[in-house]
Amino acid sequence: MGENLSQPFTDSAMSKDEKIQMEQEKRVQITAFAFMIFITILAFIAVASEAIPYGFAVPFILLLAMVQFFLQMFYFMHLKDKDHGWPNAMMVSGIFLSAPTVISLTILLGEVKF
Amino acid sequence: MADTTVKTSEKSVLWDWLTTVDHKKLAVLYLLAGALFFVKAGIMALFMRIQLMFPENTFVTGQTFNELITMHGTIMLFLAATPLIFAFMNFVVPLQIGARDVAFPFVNALGFWIFFFGGLLLSLSWFFGGGPDAGWTNYVPLSSREYGHLGIDFYVLGLQVSGIGTLVSGINFIVTIVNMRAPGMTMMRLPLFCWTTLVTSILIVFAFTPLAAGLALIMLDRVFGGQFFITELGGNVVLWQHIFWIFGHPEVYILVLPAFGIISEVIPAFSRKRLFGYTAMVFATLVIAFLGFMVWVHHMFTVGVGPIANSVFAIATMAIAVPTGIKIFNWLFTMWGGKITFNTAMLCASSFVPTFVLGGVTGVMLAMAPVDHLYHDTYFVVAHFHYIIIGGIILGLFAGLFYWYPKMFGHHLNEKLGMLTFWLMYIGFHMTFFIQHILGLIGMPRRVYTYLEGQGMATMNMVSTIGTFIMGAAVIVLVINHVYSAYKSEKVTVRNPWGARTLEWSTQTPVPEYNFAQTPQVRSLDPVFYEKVHGDGNMKPAEPLDDIHMPNGSIYPFTIALGLFIMGFGIIMFNMDNPIIPPLAVTIIGGVVVFGSMFLHSIKEDHGYNIPVERVKEELDKEVG
Amino acid sequence: MSTRKGIMRFFPFALLTLLLAGCGEEGLTALDPMGPQAQWLFDNMMLSLYVMALVIIVVFTLFFIAVIKFRKKPGDEEIPEQVEGSKTLELTWTVIPILLLVILAVPTVTGTFMLADTTPSGPEGSGDSGEEELDEDEIEEDGVTIEVTGHQYWWQFDYEEGFTAGQEVYIPAEEKVEFELHAEDVIHSFWVPALGGKVDNVPGITNNLWLEADEPGVYQGKCAELCGPSHALMDFKLIALDRDDYDAWVEEMSQDPEEFEPAEDDETMANQGREVFEQEGCIGCHAIGGQGSEQGPTLTNFGDRETLAGYLDPTDENLDEWIRYPQEVKQDNNMPGFPDMEDEDMEALIEYLQGLSVQD
Amino acid sequence: MADSVDISKGLPPNPEKATLEGQNKFLGFWVFLGGETIMFATFFGTYLGLRGGTADGPTSADVFSLPLVFIMTMILLTSSLTSVLAMFAMKKNNFKALMGWMWVTVLLGAAFLGLEIFEFYEYSVHYGLGYTTSAFASSFYTLVGLHGAHVLFGLGWITTLLVRYRKSGITLTNAPKFYVASLYWHFIDVVWVFIFTVVYLMGVGV
């Protein structure tokens, strides 16, 4: 069985349906990319423009970052696909445990007591 | 492309062990390395206890004592307990899930060698002006560039290197358990030891990464002048404590969960009953792991993070008692109504239960944040964790050792000597540590190299030290047992000498390199037991007898680890007074070895080799004959 | 009936006290609490101990029954019933521990906030005498707050009145006293076991702690955080005085520097000692009456010290040894030795130092 | 057991997961990424905890330059897209396109890295924000530099793959390798999303 592991293929075994599906998927990916670029620009504008107060801009750009994060994860990295159960579990745990880590390192340093 | 011929050429034994990727051989390596480090750290404990035997004793100085406690704690946790646990995980997990090897045999070897060279790097500190001396917690600023000496660099880089080894091994176990299970082995048929291995590995992935980050910060502080912990320049010393304990608390569960797993295998085997409340046990494991990440501030109650934070983390800590309690009672009720055989393995496993509770309940006492202001950094805490670690982890490891030894080495350990070890250990341990609870309460802080006369601490410390000698005797008897049994014990040739219940007992003893001639078909929890009752006593094969495909050995794990070792040493050399060789050169050489080996490994496509079916048949026949 | 109940209630208590009788030194052990905070900690420790005793008894009982009753009889090869589990039982041992934990959680939370409120109380007498009501501010003004700074292996105590004390901290008894904790070099931890819990002295941040002593007396304190080779020797004393004595002490300590210099009489040994003190450079690290540097502990009231360097008897011999070879007495401390000092000078120096007293 | 997929008809639609080895790589790598999140979280936390600690040195608002960061962001985001396109090419057994898109990814990555080095140079030389200036400086350089190190490693990795397999065509052995490398590249991009938000955008306003 090892023989064919290093063998290139002459053609693809994809069925027609699969090919169409893939083209669709590709379009979705490109749309997602366009949207990501858009919200990135939005984030930069929110901070760069004088009109928006800092106190409002911060939660807004954090939200945008979260959106972009999920887009990247779910679309570019395919977490939305099936058979990604374990990767999902690992990432969800990772993010879930990151939250207390970041929060405590940020505010629980003893300078202010909570 | 693949090399289909059988490797029959006789390699030298040494080369064989250096290049092996066989999980069973790596298990033996882990066992050996872990045992050596355990004895080393145990002897340090002995020295510490001798120093504390009398008030104002001068056996060692304060400096040496600090080096001893630091190395004792660090070695015990990272280089003794962890590899001993890994030894069993390596040996047992692939067998229990019916796999031929782990998912990444190469990475498995890599993990061992990196861990081993990391340990070596840490131990080298003795030859360069003394060990690290800031406690295993390595708090800054005592360990920062201003107050810590060269030993700290060995701590930081030694742990950094060995941590990488542990991390890659953890990833490997996760993938193995998720992807390599035999047909029919669903997650809810997974033996509990595999479950705890899986959860422990997940904890490793999430806990050792922050540790790596934290150690990197200290290294940057000490070698490159980073200002993370220098308060005058905007740094903060509490930062390190958070990072350390974000790692440190999960670390203690990393150690204890596999012990739980071992207990969950041994108790059913010798009670001849299935594990009581299997599902609850699995979920309790998951809940413990999850909560284990939410409680780290309980080590920092006195640091001054504030009352709300303290309360929240205190309550979260207490909550861990609930899932742990579920486990305790499930074990008790597994024995209840069973037919218990008491041999050494079962003796250790069953007495684990009450002893662990003794340590656990003091943990809950510590979790009461305001009262912890009393206990914190006293011998009460020392007593708490040694109760859990020795009454829990060490007893668990002993149980695992006596239980799996016949499978690993093809002969039993001597039972009489085993019993002697157990009783000596048990008595010595209670003598050493029970009294330390009281010592803590009458005002003995931990990490003190001496105490004064007339404070009422002398007698109790003496008792404690005598207990340590008894424990030392137990360890010596255990070593004698190994040697004795190797010569005097009868060979085990049956597959299932204990009448145990899980898959590892369904293959030949000693286990062939491919583990299973045919991958078994699993039909139930405790498959071996199931087939005995509902089938003909043999596992049904899931595939016809055929050629078996196995991975090739490789020297690269060893060289990559060696390169990391050199790199780490090079970085340490930056802080040496008069390095003979330029540190940068050493670091770069190390880097070249690491990346060169990785490169060479990656460009060579190695598809392993095939064991022809004739040889498999031959070995099966040999067993019958 | 009631007496029996009383005995029952006290039985475990009495047993424990009996067990611990002779354990630990008075003024040090936390098992003999000498102040309200220590008492609270002790009581709650006992509470948790009872809960734990319950847990332990249950587990041990089940365990021993199981291992005694369910041993395999020789020759009995029958397979026992394979029980899968039991919903009721499992629910039981989930719920009961939760209830037990709630019992512990309540004092945990209240106690945390109780410890965090460190406002000093001020002398209690002042409430009843004369004026009807003292407003908050005034109480606070009366209350004592002391700044504590941990150094590698010694303690510095700065009082609001502007003077400094070393190694021994004086407080008024029967008052809640606030301590503001700092650290100069590495982390230390301020702990007086007989009076209460410890709180860390962390460089760069300020922590607060309150303590109260029920009675005047000398209480031993310890550093509870590893801070280097001589961490074990970083002991100190907390001395509680009656309010009047305390006020008098404060008065003495806040005198002008000249008051601490020996009388203008050239003949006295003490005067000679003072000269040695200045010539040898001691004053470059030690202040007396506020005069001099604060790199080392202030020696203003050295003659009153219970200990030398935190743990030795302050005898002349020990003092001699300390000044000549401090590193041998306390590894890694920050005082240089003076091994070559003339015996004569040493004698004078010791005489001078031992005479530094603010108490009659 | 290893090849459960039928390969007689040509390259399977998910070549990266066609073999057990591929599946193992795939899962193992995700597990590794799970761990990386926490490691980065630790560095983010360190930065957030210490970013006020400027100790009389330059503050974040003093030095950060948004236009540069914007360009870097756009470059890195685009490189994420090109590696997606490469994966599509791989599934279709279009080896040339796979190589082409991957090379574009590498170029974009190199451009990003170049700009980052230029940025660090600017800050340290022209603004006097050295690594040892303050806790803020140390934690900033450590966090962003670690990300840069990841980019560098990714570049080396992908380049090695591209060179090693320049003529091999898509096989069941190298497909998982390319796939995993592209996952890694996306992850780097994700981390950058938080860096430009938390470090730069939140840093210029204060």
Ligand code: HEA
């Ligand atoms: C494997 C090791 C291990 C394990 C499993 C544990 C388990 C626990 N630990 Fe321990 N701990 C350590 C190792 C371990 N610990 C170490 C090494 C330190 C010191 C580190 C250092 O500073 O160097 C430490 C320190 C430590 C502290 C800090 C003390 C201090 O420094 O001030 C605290 C505080 O909360 C604590 C709590 C607990 C708790 C609540 C548990 C719980 O998980 C225990 C749960 C178990 C039970 C409770 C028993 C079974 C339950 C029942 C029978 C049900 C009914 C019970 C009740 C209702 C109570 N531990």
Ligand code: HEA
């Ligand atoms: C896995 C973890 C583990 C284990 C197994 C142990 C085992 C032991 N520990 Fe350890 N201990 C820690 C983890 C562990 N410890 C940690 C984390 C700390 C905190 C460190 C810190 O503060 O930073 C600590 C701290 C610690 C202290 C407190 C130090 C202090 O605060 O001042 C003490 C004091 O009594 C102690 C004692 C012991 C003893 C007597 C044993 C005994 O069980 C040891 C028994 C073994 C032996 C006695 C060796 C026997 C071998 C021989 C006799 C040689 C035979 C050789 C041949 C035949 C070749 N330990």
Ligand code: CUA
């Ligand atoms: Cu100061 Cu220990």
Ligand SMILES: [Cu+2]
């Ligand atoms: Cu903990």
